[in-house]
Amino acid sequence: MRWKRISDAVVRRLPLYLRVLEEAKDQEMMSSQELGERAGVSPALIRKDLAWFGEFGKQGVGYEVAYLREELRKILNLDKSIRMVLVGVGSLGYALARYHRRKFLDDPSFTLEIVGLFDANPELVGKDVEGVTIEPVDALTTRVKELGAELGIICVPADSAQVVADKLVAGGIRAILNFAPVKLSAPDEVEVTNEDLSLELQRLAYYVTD
């Protein structure tokens, strides 16, 4: 639990570092300069971030790519399996479920597993998405407990997102990724992130200047 005290500002950057390191598989060492450029963070901040978790770099030499990658995976709990449920299997929910199920099935290093899918629409209930059957949303809390799910993804419309969040929390979910365009309230011990799919597009817009 000691890591809990570390600011989310720090945690938020760790997956960016991990992605760069995973993309550089055939590279042995990487300087904080290069890691910074590729992750979009200043080298000084990277060194400061990593210092929270230990001593990873060698002065003047940089980081051992494979070692730092594995250490970051441990810090982010990506070295163990994490069970997730997704609620709202509309077009976005279906696409995300399919994307993450396939990633889980194809890539052994991807340990985030969607173990439950839920929807209020009876016509969707019973349908299969990459090996997971869609269940009615009514039993969400009970099923979350039974499945031992720790992470929840919300893809329902804005007006039902809070009800779903409450059910997930009641079921013992520790973190929520919310795609509904509404701010959710949850206990402090539950981490809630509102996802904005247009962030990258907004960044890319910068590059279309004449």
Added chain:
Amino acid sequence: MRWKRISDAVVRRLPLYLRVLEEAKDQEMMSSQELGERAGVSPALIRKDLAWFGEFGKQGVGYEVAYLREELRKILNLDKSIRMVLVGVGSLGYALARYHRRKFLDDPSFTLEIVGLFDANPELVGKDVEGVTIEPVDALTTRVKELGAELGIICVPADSAQVVADKLVAGGIRAILNFAPVKLSAPDEVEVTNEDLSLELQRLAYYVTD
């Protein structure tokens, strides 16, 4: 063009600042400390980033939320309309097209408009997604020119992503958001970003520790 010289490491963070400012609509001022905490960036780095574009903050007072928000929108070209095409209207492509079309139609401040949808599957061609008709991918280059599209989103399978990217570039696209699990090659003047939908999940995994 002068902004072109600014590192992508800086550009990458601007939409994060913008999102925080947009979420704080009813707030008049914001300190770089608060902006930093909410954006996941150190206050010092925020001041350094913004200094590239001008003088926005007042010493000890912080930033005027509305003013900085509008300035960031200008810097990111979000004050003008940007035309996009999306290629590959499978489950993910359809979901993204629907999401961004609706956002464009519902939110006047969202100026990124999907003006063209393309797919290789004849059964999808002719179908409508929130007011845009899916076209055959064959004519992509010509249509990109005709539509005056500047930004392209690739949601096709890995093995056809490069061909699609080449057609987009030939059509004059300036930036590409690639969801295909493959590294794309493009001329230096075209900005290519490989999107990873699982980044946020990897961050949230941190919070499910016991």
